[in-house]
Amino acid sequence: MRLAVIPGDGIGREVVAQGLKVLTAVLPSEVKLETEEYDLGARRWHATGETLPEAELEALKGHDAILLGAIGDPSVPSGVLERGLLLKLRFAFDHYVNLRPSKLLPNTATPLAGRPDIDFVVVREGTEGPYVGNGGSLRTGTPAEVATEVSLNTAYGVERVVRDAYERAQARPRKKLTLVHKNNVLVHAGHLWKNIFDRVGREYPEVTTDYLHVDAATIFFVTQPERFDVIVTDNLFGDILTDLAAAVTGGIGLAASGNINPSGAFPSMFEPVHGSAPDIAGTGKADPTATVLSVALLLRHLGHEAEAARVETAVAEDLAARDGSPRTTDEIGDALALRVTG
Amino acid sequence: MRLAVIPGDGIGREVVAQGLKVLTAVLPSEVKLETEEYDLGARRWHATGETLPEAELEALKGHDAILLGAIGDPSVPSGVLERGLLLKLRFAFDHYVNLRPSKLLPNTATPLAGRPDIDFVVVREGTEGPYVGNGGSLRTGTPAEVATEVSLNTAYGVERVVRDAYERAQARPRKKLTLVHKNNVLVHAGHLWKNIFDRVGREYPEVTTDYLHVDAATIFFVTQPERFDVIVTDNLFGDILTDLAAAVTGGIGLAASGNINPSGAFPSMFEPVHGSAPDIAGTGKADPTATVLSVALLLRHLGHEAEAARVETAVAEDLAARDGSPRTTDEIGDALALRVTG
Ligand SMILES: CC(C)[C@H](C(=O)O)[C@@H](O)C(=O)O
Ligand SMILES: CC(C)[C@H](C(=O)O)[C@@H](O)C(=O)O
Numbered sequence: 001m002r003l004a005v006i007p008g009d010g011i012g013r014e015v016v017a018q019g020l021k022v023l024t025a026v027l028p029s030e031v032k033l034e035t036e037e038y039d040l041g042a043r044r045w046h047a048t049g050e051t052l053p054e055a056e057l058e059a060l061k062g063h064d065a066i067l068l069g070a071i072g073d074p075s076v077p078s079g080v081l082e083r084g085l086l087l088k089l090r091f092a093f094d095h096y097v098n099l100r101p102s103k104l105l106p107n108t109a110t111p112l113a114g115r116p117d118i119d120f121v122v123v124r125e126g127t128e129g130p131y132v133g134n135g136g137s138l139r140t141g142t143p144a145e146v147a148t149e150v151s152l153n154t155a156y157g158v159e160r161v162v163r164d165a166y167e168r169a170q171a172r173p174r175k176k177l178t179l180v181h182k183n184n185v186l187v188h189a190g191h192l193w194k195n196i197f198d199r200v201g202r203e204y205p206e207v208t209t210d211y212l213h214v215d216a217a218t219i220f221f222v223t224q225p226e227r228f229d230v231i232v233t234d235n236l237f238g239d240i241l242t243d244l245a246a247a248v249t250g251g252i253g254l255a256a257s258g259n260i261n262p263s264g265a266f267p268s269m270f271e272p273v274h275g276s277a278p279d280i281a282g283t284g285k286a287d288p289t290a291t292v293l294s295v296a297l298l299l300r301h302l303g304h305e306a307e308a309a310r311v312e313t314a315v316a317e318d319l320a321a322r323d324g325s326p327r328t329t330d331e332i333g334d335a336l337a338l339r340v341t342g
Numbered sequence: 343m344r345l346a347v348i349p350g351d352g353i354g355r356e357v358v359a360q361g362l363k364v365l366t367a368v369l370p371s372e373v374k375l376e377t378e379e380y381d382l383g384a385r386r387w388h389a390t391g392e393t394l395p396e397a398e399l400e401a402l403k404g405h406d407a408i409l410l411g412a413i414g415d416p417s418v419p420s421g422v423l424e425r426g427l428l429l430k431l432r433f434a435f436d437h438y439v440n441l442r443p444s445k446l447l448p449n450t451a452t453p454l455a456g457r458p459d460i461d462f463v464v465v466r467e468g469t470e471g472p473y474v475g476n477g478g479s480l481r482t483g484t485p486a487e488v489a490t491e492v493s494l495n496t497a498y499g500v501e502r503v504v505r506d507a508y509e510r511a512q513a514r515p516r517k518k519l520t521l522v523h524k525n526n527v528l529v530h531a532g533h534l535w536k537n538i539f540d541r542v543g544r545e546y547p548e549v550t551t552d553y554l555h556v557d558a559a560t561i562f563f564v565t566q567p568e569r570f571d572v573i574v575t576d577n578l579f580g581d582i583l584t585d586l587a588a589a590v591t592g593g594i595g596l597a598a599s600g601n602i603n604p605s606g607a608f609p610s611m612f613e614p615v616h617g618s619a620p621d622i623a624g625t626g627k628a629d630p631t632a633t634v635l636s637v638a639l640l641l642r643h644l645g646h647e648a649e650a651a652r653v654e655t656a657v658a659e660d661l662a663a664r665d666g667s668p669r670t671t672d673e674i675g676d677a678l679a680l681r682v683t684g
Contacts (some may be wrong), residue, residue, distance in 0.1 A: 005497040009414060021503070027478070039439035049434075078525050078526045078536075079525065079526045079527070079529040079532070079533075082526040083526075083527070083677060087527070096435065111454050111455060111456075111564045112453050112454065112564075113452075113453060113454060113455040113456075114453075114455075114456060124471075127363065130472075130491075130527070130528060131495070131527055133529075134532045135493075135528070135531070136530055137530040137533070137534060139497075140534075141537065142497065143494075143497050143498065143501070144497060144498075145496065145534055146494065146495070146496050146497075147495045147496075147530040147531045147533070147534040148492055148493060148494055148531070149472075149490070149492070149493040149495075149530060149531045150490055150492050150493075151472070151477075151491040151492075151493070151529045152490055152492060153488070153489045153490070153491075154486075154488050154489075155481075155484065155485050155486060155487035155488075156485065156486075157532070159485070183421065184414075184420045184421045184422050184424040184425075184474070184579075185421070185424060185425070185429070185473055185578075185581075186424065186472060186474075186477070186491045187420075187421040187477075188477045188479040188489040188490060189477070189489045189490070189491045190420070190421070190479055191420075191421075191489070192479065192480070192482075192489040194420075196481065207546055207579060209604065214581075215581050215582050215584075215586075216585065217456060217583035217651065218560065218582055218585050218586040219585050219589040219594065221586075222453045222454075222586070222589050222590060223453050223589055223593075233493050236527075237401065237558075239524075239527075239557050240557050240560055240582060242557075243558065243561050244512075244557075244560040244561065244562050244563075244564070244586070246561070247560065247561040247564050247565055248564060251565075252561065260383070285406055311509055328602070339658070
């Protein structure tokens with residue numbers, strides 16, 4: 001297993017170290033793990049002005065997968081690293097399935113009363129929509145400025161992610177798929193999504209389907225999250241909904257994600273949903289669980305289903321055993337590594 | 343007071359009737375209330391194919407304000423009434439301040455554990471952003487389809503709504519204003535918003551400011567809603583955030599809104615955030631409270647501050663007195679009308 005590791009900024013390095021610790025512990029001895037670290041992120045940008053040089057983008061292609069910690073620092077102007085590094089990778093490697101599972105695990109803090117039974121997966125489109133970087137600004141900084149952002153949506157891009165979502169829904173016990181969009185206002189993109197959703201759905205007669213406007217979906221996320229099984233949605237709605245989903249299922253300290261290229265043409269990338277949290281970097285307070293759960297997604301993507309399941313079980317058991325006494329990043333990593341081997 | 347009334351669809355007529363009942367009860371006898379009803383919505387569209395004819399748009403201009411119930415029905419294709427009627431009114435009458443207060447009132451059902459102290463106002467931009475209807479679709483319905491949605495943002499449009507939000511923040515005890523956008527991805531629109539937000543802020547040194555990405559904002563809405571005082575944001579983010587805000591403060595049965603043209607050049611429009619709820623239309627189950635609270639916003643906008651406050655107090659008292667026994671739409675309206683006169 002040839003793994004590229006991008007620790008990134010802030011707590012990124014600390015949590016990635018735990019992810020690798022657990023990965024090493026769970027991998028069967030016949031699988032040789034080779035990791036190569038890439039120095040990308042705020043430090044690199046400050047030092048060299050580079051976000052993701054072509055040579056490194058090329059080199060990354062030689063790996064089976066990428067594990068990323070966190071990117072970003074307040075000292076870097078907003079958008080530079082996001083668009084120059086994180087989104088560049090997602091677009092260059094055609095990560096069209098941005099997979100974000102949400103499950104309310106035992107003993108975790110949800111802000112919701114009554115601890116509803118939450119277990120759904122958001123399939124967020126990762127290569128189109130308002131994220132394409134298509135837009136501009138005219139007369140910038142003047143009282144006559146006009147700024148645009150163009151959401152680009154193609155049948156090609158929508159159909160492949162919708163199909164992926166149907167496959168995932170079909171493979172789950174409840175077999176339910178909800179499309180989230182805003183097709184009463186964003187009618188062109190919305191109708192494209194809805195038409196393809198309906199058409200592809202005819203190939204999956206066992207899957208129950210549903211449509212929600214994004215505003216209504218946020219309501220159900222807090223009042224009736226148990227109604228969701230698989231959700232498919234566009235890049236921006238997916239960004240918003242998955243942070244909210246993380247918040248109601250124990251916080252972004254637990255939320256994992258995979259930026260997946262299902263064809264395997266390019267390496268997929270796995271990362272916790274949380275940011276670089278520079279305020280707690282180096283204090284040992286960062287919870288590496290989201291990274292460890294991202295490692296489980298990585299394992300599953302590379303065909304190591306049994307190991308993926310063991311990592312997830314270890315996390316569930318570790319959470320169930322938490323008694324509130326504080327543990328360091330490293331201690332949590334150790335505990336999880338122990339459980340996956342036990 | 344020359345009021346245009348658009349009952350609209352589903353429960354719209356029922357809740358508007360209660361709003362008018364309370365308005366009539368609270369208005370001082372020297373204020374003469376003249377109402378004129380406009381038959382617009384799904385029924386009209388089915389009957390004539392019209393959503394908002396020019397003549398009626400003209401006629402509506404002659405009123406001091408508009409009270410709207412709810413628009414929409416599953417029998418009408420998605421987008422027709424939204425864009426042809428509701429958004430047409432917001433754009434034609436330049437309702438650039440879409441005002442949506444969120445307060446967790448006594449005895450209301452919040453899905454949040456611990457009933458946090460929620461009392462904030464969202465100032466949603468109402469005439470720009472992804473709502474402008476600028477976009478299209480090429481090769482519609484084919485595998486080669488491309489669909490776009492363009493978010494248009496102008497310094498003119500952003501500055502006036504940001505200024506309005508600063509004024510509102512300045513007038514509140516906590517004097518805090520949070521800008522919500524996604525300026526790390528939507529960099530052109532995001533930087534326009536952020537630059538204007540910072541520049542106008544220098545004129546309001548007493549107001550504390552804050553910036554949040556929209557995804558992070560949804561997290562705080564459920565984990566720390568008490569941190570918000572006034573929020574200013576774009577049309578689409580505002581749509582999403584205010585539904586979530588309604589969900590955590592007792593549900594959309596209580597959420598009021600004003601589509602305000604602060605210059606007074608055109609009538610402002612007041613409406614509950616909820617939809618037409620065709621499933622409960624005619625059953626007497628609709629809660630008219632959101633409409634009554636919208637009437638309070640209407641009163642305040644027209645300068646009747648004391649009456650607005652009386653309506654809001656009546657609602658708070660009515661909620662506090664609720665014992666869970668079901669009341670009809672009409673009974674709630676009667677109770678509120680009684681309280682405002684009492
Ligand atoms: C950092 C940012 C560009 C990114 C996104 O918007 O996709 C993040 O919020 C995420 O969800 O992975
Ligand atoms: C019905 C729809 C067009 C509208 C909107 O998106 O603005 C509604 O959701 C609202 O929030 O008033």
